[in-house]
Amino acid sequence: xxxxxxxxxxxxxxxxxxxxxxxxxxxxxxxxxxxxxxxxxxxxxxxxxxxxxxxxxxxxxxxxxxxxxxxxxxxxxxxxxxxxxxxxxxxxxxxxxxxxxxxxxxxxxxxxxxxxxxxxxxxxxxxxxxxxxxxxxxxxxxxxxxxxxxxxxxxxxxxxxxxxxxxxxxxxxxxxxxxxxxxxxxxxxxxxxxxxxxxxxxxxxxxxxxxxxxxxxxxxxxxxxxxxxxxxxxxxxxxxxxxxxxxxxxxxxxxxxxxxxxxxxxxxxxxxxxxxx
Numbered sequence: 001x002x003x004x005x006x007x008x009x010x011x012x013x014x015x016x017x018x019x020x021x022x023x024x025x026x027x028x029x030x031x032x033x034x035x036x037x038x039x040x041x042x043x044x045x046x047x048x049x050x051x052x053x054x055x056x057x058x059x060x061x062x063x064x065x066x067x068x069x070x071x072x073x074x075x076x077x078x079x080x081x082x083x084x085x086x087x088x089x090x091x092x093x094x095x096x097x098x099x100x101x102x103x104x105x106x107x108x109x110x111x112x113x114x115x116x117x118x119x120x121x122x123x124x125x126x127x128x129x130x131x132x133x134x135x136x137x138x139x140x141x142x143x144x145x146x147x148x149x150x151x152x153x154x155x156x157x158x159x160x161x162x163x164x165x166x167x168x169x170x171x172x173x174x175x176x177x178x179x180x181x182x183x184x185x186x187x188x189x190x191x192x193x194x195x196x197x198x199x200x201x202x203x204x205x206x207x208x209x210x211x212x213x214x215x216x217x218x219x220x221x222x223x224x225x226x227x228x229x230x231x232x233x234x235x236x237x238x239x240x241x242x243x244x245x246x247x248x249x250x251x252x253x254x255x256x257x258x259x260x261x262x263x264x265x266x267x268x269x270x271x272x273x274x275x276x277x
Contacts, residue, residue: 068123165204212236
């Protein structure tokens, strides 16, 4: 991508982070850390890579995305809102009674959401089904799924990995948000599934390791994925809480909302970053 395209994506990612913080603060609950780490990945997918149409969310030939780490919903919602699937103002209704923006994605209520997720480990299986369906019916859409590194401790992830490899689902790209932290601590302290690359390779996947907060590396990896005749996993090393200083690499911000004072600090930091873009 050229410098202007990259700068535009960086500006969008900054707005996405702003909306994540707005939503979680308004809800007084949610998962900011693992949502902020996804900003670049989801921004690139929806603004540069995926074939989607905000005016026709159910377009049959659209590319699909399954947020297997469903608690990262604020990031998905923010990207969908800024892409035009619904109003950005909806973010202030996150987790409110009667709001379509529930704590986890709901495909029946939210335009642009392709799969309801939340029970960890299950999303990648749904993505495998979508990819298999496209192969079976000769459709050319691609399927993307985003996993958490802690989520990969679930056995169903590896059953799905085995299935995708055996079925040679070359239209499937999985992205592991490798930020190193989960709800109870580091993944090493809890029950790390690493090395991710070697495990996926053993199941017949092509693996790519990148900095998941770098747009150039994200672009290169996703372009490479389209040239490989097997399922692809991108191991995206990210910073949990990216963009908000006191949340970065802090396990305590996995699942809680900032108070008013910390909210204002987060917004000031994001606004300061925006000024440099």
